[in-house]
Amino acid sequence: MKAGQVIIIGGGLAGCEAAWQLLRRGHTVHLYEMKPQKFSPAHKMENLAELVCSNSLKSNSLDNAPGLLKEEMRRLHSLIIDAADKTAVPAGSALAVDRILFAAEVENQLNRQKNFILHRSEVTEIPRDKLTIIATGPLTSDAMAQEISRLLGSSYLYFYDAIAPIVEADSINMDKVFWASRYDKGTPDYLNCPLSRKEYELFYQELLAGEKVAARDFEEARHFENCLPVEVLASRGLKSLAFGPMKPVGLIDPHTGVMPYAVVQLRKENSAGTLLNMVGFQTKLTWPEQRRIFRLIPGLENAEFARYGSIHRNTYINSPSLLSPSLQLKNNENIFFAGQITGVEGYTESAAMGLLAGLNAAFMIEGRILEPPPVKTAFGALLNYIISSEYADKFQPMNINFGLLNAFPAKKMKKKDRNSLLVNQALQFLNEWMTSQELI
Numbered sequence: 001m002k003a004g005q006v007i008i009i010g011g012g013l014a015g016c017e018a019a020w021q022l023l024r025r026g027h028t029v030h031l032y033e034m035k036p037q038k039f040s041p042a043h044k045m046e047n048l049a050e051l052v053c054s055n056s057l058k059s060n061s062l063d064n065a066p067g068l069l070k071e072e073m074r075r076l077h078s079l080i081i082d083a084a085d086k087t088a089v090p091a092g093s094a095l096a097v098d099r100i101l102f103a104a105e106v107e108n109q110l111n112r113q114k115n116f117i118l119h120r121s122e123v124t125e126i127p128r129d130k131l132t133i134i135a136t137g138p139l140t141s142d143a144m145a146q147e148i149s150r151l152l153g154s155s156y157l158y159f160y161d162a163i164a165p166i167v168e169a170d171s172i173n174m175d176k177v178f179w180a181s182r183y184d185k186g187t188p189d190y191l192n193c194p195l196s197r198k199e200y201e202l203f204y205q206e207l208l209a210g211e212k213v214a215a216r217d218f219e220e221a222r223h224f225e226n227c228l229p230v231e232v233l234a235s236r237g238l239k240s241l242a243f244g245p246m247k248p249v250g251l252i253d254p255h256t257g258v259m260p261y262a263v264v265q266l267r268k269e270n271s272a273g274t275l276l277n278m279v280g281f282q283t284k285l286t287w288p289e290q291r292r293i294f295r296l297i298p299g300l301e302n303a304e305f306a307r308y309g310s311i312h313r314n315t316y317i318n319s320p321s322l323l324s325p326s327l328q329l330k331n332n333e334n335i336f337f338a339g340q341i342t343g344v345e346g347y348t349e350s351a352a353m354g355l356l357a358g359l360n361a362a363f364m365i366e367g368r369i370l371e372p373p374p375v376k377t378a379f380g381a382l383l384n385y386i387i388s389s390e391y392a393d394k395f396q397p398m399n400i401n402f403g404l405l406n407a408f409p410a411k412k413m414k415k416k417d418r419n420s421l422l423v424n425q426a427l428q429f430l431n432e433w434m435t436s437q438e439l440i
């Protein structure tokens with residue numbers, strides 16, 4: 001097999017995972033990590049693969065999407081999941097780790113490989129003519145962010161996300177809501193949840209009183225007017241939402257024949273319609289508060305949230321416009337992106353995109369093309385989200401969830417049965433794909 005060299009910039013979860021995939025296939029990796037010469041505002045340890053906040057990689061159970069993604073990664077020989085399994089601490093059904101042992105395990109495994117060369121320095125220039133994987137993460141250094149901006153154009157690089165919650169469509173009570181567009185113009189693209197005055201006022205009070213996530217000291221409490229947190233908008237007065245994102249004008253509730261006092265509008269997030277985005281509801285409420293307060297909205301009493309809302313400092317690129325399914329730049333196939341900077345969210349998701357970038361770079365050196373994993377696998381679903389042009393103009397980071405698999409069964413099933421069907425199907429597709437790509 002042909003062997004080659006790859007430069008990886010950033011020794012976090014994605015960079016280490018990408019390195020591992022290349023090393024296991026006999027290629028040489030030059031990994032550049034700026035620590036300890038320079039630390040982001042959140043990184044504190046000298047080791048590679050630092051978990052900057054929680055020590056949990058979320059659920060390890062095979063009845064949900066984060067658990068499925070981990071199992072797929074295990075089957076693809078993931079270094080990050082292997083190190084997490086080896087350094088796990090008791091945490092119920094979650095995969096939580098001793099963060100010091102975890103980072104040491106990842107670094108030791110890499111250092112044991114003879115083709116692994118670690119450079120402890122900040123990279124400020126991206127080589128255009130050498131195979132390079134950029135995995136500098138949500139807190140990419142300023143100089144590197146400027147370089148990425150020169151490479152891609154500043155309108156394709158973002159520094160904050162403003163995420164509205166996403167609801168699983170089949171968890172909505174369709175008897176209480178209605179599809180319509182304002183003044184019946186065009187197609188009825190919005191699912192409207194109507195609120196009476198009493199329901200609105202209760203919702204409003206809870207929104208104001210709900211517990212919010214505090215901004216970190218490196219995050220400016222600066223918001224852009226068109227993506228204000230919904231609770232900040234609400235704090236401007238009782239009617240601010242009813243005249244803003246919850247305005248009912250032009251919408252008649254077919255159940256009552258009149259215009260509601262206020263509405264919450266949801267729009268399809270994916271073409272399959274399995275996920276619906278709460279329009280204008282970007283928020284800094286804590287996750288439990290989002291679940292409690294947004295379930296006060298008629299129709300959403302039993303809503304399952306595929307993604308909660310958030311607003312935080314996050315460097316990421318507009319992957320749907322820029323990247324091919326192999327995570328390579330469409331206009332320079334030497335350059336790959338991996339990890340959270342591609343627009344995924346979370347430790348496991350970031351490592352997963354590192355794994356794919358590493359595999360794709362390895363295949364390229366070997367003169368082969370890796371087919372993208374099927375969209376009914378967790379890997380394929382996440383990849384599909386970040387490269388699908390349907391998301392380009394409203395791209396926001398995403399964590400893994402079942403709605404992305406575009407595979408909800410047509411008939412309503414119990415959640416437990418549905419999830420088990422999706423998992424079995426995904427693992428079968430993964431095995432077939434691995435066999436066809438000679439990855440087993």
Ligand SMILES: Cc1cc2nc3c(=O)[nH]c(=O)nc-3n(C[C@H](O)[C@H](O)[C@H](O)COP(=O)(O)OP(=O)(O)OC[C@H]3O[C@@H](n4cnc5c(N)ncnc54)[C@H](O)[C@@H]3O)c2cc1C
Pocket residue numbers: 009010011012013014015032033034035039040042043049050051052053054055056057121122123124135136137138139140141143144216313338339340341345346347348350351
């Ligand atoms: C404050 C914060 C808290 C988070 N908490 C969680 C959480 O609890 N759970 C969760 O699932 N996700 C969390 N995330 C989200 C995210 O999944 C993690 O940040 C994850 O570590 C991303 O992996 P990555 O490999 O893409 O980036 P990182 O793990 O951040 O790795 C990037 C690496 O690149 C290095 N680097 C940056 N610029 C350069 C440069 N120019 N040259 C060389 N090296 C460079 C950095 O030092 C770092 O080591 C959090 C993110 C942030 C910012």
